[in-house]
Amino acid sequence: MSAKSVPTPRIMIMRAIFSILLLSTLFSVQVVHAGLDEGIAAVEADDIEKALVELQPLAMAGQVQAMTWLGKVYAEGMDDPVKAFSWFLKAAQKGDAEAQTRLGESYAEGMGVEQDEEQALFWFEKAARQGDDEAQLALGTHQEEVLADNAAALVWYERSAEQGNSDAQYRLGLLLLGEPGVPRQSIRAWVFLSLAAEDGVDEASEARDVLELGMRQAELVQAKQQLHEWKKITSLIDDDLVVAHGAVIGHVSAAGQAGNTLCICGIKACRQPIFASIAT
Template identity: 50%
Template structure:
């Protein structure tokens, strides 16, 4: 084989590989779009071949199609488990939720917490929120809950922000701080109606100076994002 033939064959292999990569990505993107548009049949047809190739993101999406689209958690479970074991944070969260609810698998709180912890360690805000609620409501450990709520709140999780506001207000073992409570209620108000109501009530208890200071802190928080 001469040099020119070798170069041509190598170039062809590279082009084919690049085309397959682009095609794979396009199919995955189309599957995501179909899923978001609730066209679950199309999403399934697009993502199943990719998941069968052991693509982690595709396996996770396929699990969501089965679970959220077709209400078949038993079919979603093995795909979430495969992707979770390979480190996909979303799959770890989804797997934890199945164990937590006993859907598609026998209910197992210990397994649920383990997978929530793995996803939270990767910075998944919903997992951090779930763990925070577990520590607050099941373990009566508000200090650990506070730390986890803060991590989720920093990522814009409105439920975590609302719960933070409540922690800074109540008899929870956390020092009362109306300024911080108002801040987090304000951040969550556009998504959590209870937060907007709590913010309005709290403002009635705050002086003009306190409210002005709180508004300045809110502006600083928003400008830092």
């Protein structure tokens, strides 16, 4: 029977050091999350002083979300666009999509930095390709209003609208009424205008009501069914799984099986398979 090996003092010391480092790392992560959560809560409660106390150390230590939130504190709570721009830039360079969108807005409006349309579009596109719905809306608006490219605007509006952005839903609905470069699709237009209207966009409600006057009864029935299906399916899906970089929500069959490549009521051609995790 062989003797049981006993760890040498050096191995025991190394194990102790590793355990201490691991516990220290876990504790640091918990502290960061706690501080970030408290900072965000302070922002939402309009407690600017507490928000600065919680967020500033984290941001200075390189925590990306803290940088973005600190930028929002300076932009909205302290009316200091220069400092806001500085923090948005730091977070945007580290890949934070919301910061990239806010940075794009800063360049577009000349807030805290000299107005620069090219830089605004650069950052909007970075954020949009990460799935930020506000950046997608901004790109769509630029394509429609500045470049008069309705077909390109349609793509970005769709991606934003599919994530529930009511302004994008409204603009998409209007394009689908048959603007130059976009074939008229009354049923889809009615669906998106209805979604925007239900989210409080008054102009969308007015546009939908006018559209209804020219729709056949069969079209209106189909449009209402599509709206119903949209709501039913989106209610089954966690918000984080609704859209991934502009991919549409997949269709879930009546049997609750996921994996086919149909979209909600055919509103849009799918570009990706749906997530297996949305099966019920």
